[in-house]
Amino acid sequence: MADILLVEDDDYKLNDIQKVIDLRCRRSVERAASVTAALRAVSLRDYELVVLDMSLPTFDISGPGGGGSPQGQGGIEVLRLAGRLRNKSRFVIVTQYPDIEINGYDISLSDSGAILSEKFGLNIVDCILYEFDKPDWQIPFIDIVQRIGLK
Structure with a gap:
């Protein structure tokens, strides 16, 4: 069974995230696209x-x-179900958008994690802005992997 679930449909972004995981920890990864x-x-x-x-x-x-219709807030549906099921996973959101629409309002990524954690009763560790041409997103992602003890 996989230790990490990587929910991503973009192969380029998926490969970037997978590389960081492979370099930082020895955990099996399952993909959902x-x-x-x-x-x-x-x-x-x-x-x-x-x-x-x-x-x-x-x-x-x-x-x-x-693939059907693209859902700009498809991740919210995943969080909603996980919350309803009282899923105990830790979540990190990695998105190419600087904010997330919550209850009809665009909320900055820096505030989104806490709001979504409370809304769905989940452990959302962080929300990270991914930019394909800048490796800056890797710093907080690596910090999360180390902080939660994935080795």
Whole structure:
């Protein structure tokens, strides 16, 4: 069984995150590339860490036009179900957007984690801005991996 669930549909971003995980810890990683796959995964078990993107397709992409409708807040659906199921995983949100829409308001990433933790009763460790052309996102991500003791 995997220790880390990596919920990401973008292969480039996925590979960047996977490289950091591989360099910093020896944990098995399971991938979910859609809202449906992520919902299934968090409903089955808790993970040591769930790395969650906010914008996800409805279904796994299986060819041209596959994946269904993109959901800009697909990650919120994953958090909602995890909260309802009292999932004990630690979550880190890694997104390319500087804010997250919560209850109709755009909330900065620096405030989103605490608000979403309270809203869904989850352990959301942090929200990190990913920029493909800047490695700055790696610093807080590595800090989280070390802080929670993933080796």
